[in-house]
Amino acid sequence: MGESGVPTIDLQEFPGQYEKLRRACEEWGCFRLVNHNISLALMADMKRVVRSLLDLPFDVKKRNLDVISGSGYMAPSQVNPLYEALGLYDMGSSQAVETFCSQLDASSYQREVIEMYAKAIHGVAKDVARKLAESLGLSGDFFESWVCQFRINKYNFTPETIGSSGVQIHTDSGFLTILQDDKNVGGLEVMNPSGVYVAVDPVPGTLLINLGDIAKAWSNGRFRNVQHRVQCKEATIRISIASFLLASDEEVEAPPELVDSEHPRLYVPFTYEDYRKLRLTTKLQAGEALELKRIKS
Template structure:
């Protein structure tokens, strides 16, 4: 099978496995961005002052000595790549099984709570060169077994079963990291939280993982194309494991900077909910992913997102009180009507974007 057969049809003319169509529409990015070294946090010897500075000035940091076994990360990447390399039709069928909590998406990272792609308004930017799987961690045990018997289906279900086992173990590790980091960040904000209160701010039951693939791209236009458009995460905390391909960029000040990959580390970025919880003391960092022309390899990454309890009301001097479910509904409404997320500015009193 040609590798292009594993891509969604809309991607195939833009990859290295095919000739680009003359009218291909992708968003050009013409400026060569600079590399930047983001702060480094050592989870084994966590320095609260370094953490506070990273959250206040950057909204993103690199995490080392995180305690996730390297063989587990390697095996998870291998099985994830294997599933993403299945023919497009097979992937859709495998992840569209009745009652399966998993979902497959492509062309946009804008999904609803069930993991289905949101239909975007006419002002949406061009297609994002990304595909992946949405994995709610609390529902992994509900992945159904196949009722069809054939060699191909059995092999694919075997892969999916291995994926579930590895994802379950990885999810326990990454949840541990997120709760440890949140506790430390709460201390830097002088938030004294009981166990029950912490679960309102950061609910483990909301944790989900998205496995992404960004295809190799032919030289279809000058400059570079966006694998994922400019955005902030809606989460409290997001924890990214990426391969060596690179492509992640962050905005600091009014400039874009490349964050180069470092083996055996995670990238942790704060989301909109952490910015609101901190009264804007900490930042939800703007970021994007580029896919460079004629990349030698695809880019693969795995990202964990965790949110507050849906009905928990966040009270802040900067925003009107809102429940996370209200924020989520507004983001989805904006994506569907405007084609893009507005986010926190919708909740700033007296802002032109205020609801």
């Protein structure tokens, strides 16, 4: 464990890590992933490509159009004035990757790096999701058709913004998030099991996994949807790469194996798109919207 206490999961140590993985998901809702087989060279190349894309002129970045709301270019806003991002809705689709690269006039080298990284991260997302199901005693591929979204983030921190929030407190709406954080600049904080925000300092070469609202609903409340935020710690540019395993077009509901007399079904079935719109319209971004899907006893 790091000094914040966030658990570390070693992908090369399975099946010996299942119990530790389940506890991490139940107690923390996040963990640090090591030995994930994405090379340090590819992670470094991707960080350079991401930085160059986020430095493009505004007129180019705004060509990155939404597929669903929030999946394209996000300019600094009144709510998050220090933050901007570019997005790719379905990184598992070669056509979607091609469209993303074309929108931003990516060079052949940039395209090659993005394609390699998208394929590698998509594989990690599906592998980790399967292991989460297996940690609950489930078998079968529940996540084969689930979309994996990609977002590259830039925080424009200045001397005047030190101590302020780069991104407000929130949970992620999807199933799980894979974060390649900025190895040089901290600022990410997660709520620990005691309800206290703790800093999650970057660890080069690792990935951070956060569980979102869909994971809590799908696991019938067993997994925790971790609240987190980004704080401005120093006057510099902070770059991070986030990949979100969302859900399929079908309704999300807990598998029958996770429902019994001791664990009655907690949430009504709902689609990810329905839930995403609910979070937007209610402006409930820190997991509270999920309570609106809870079955009333």
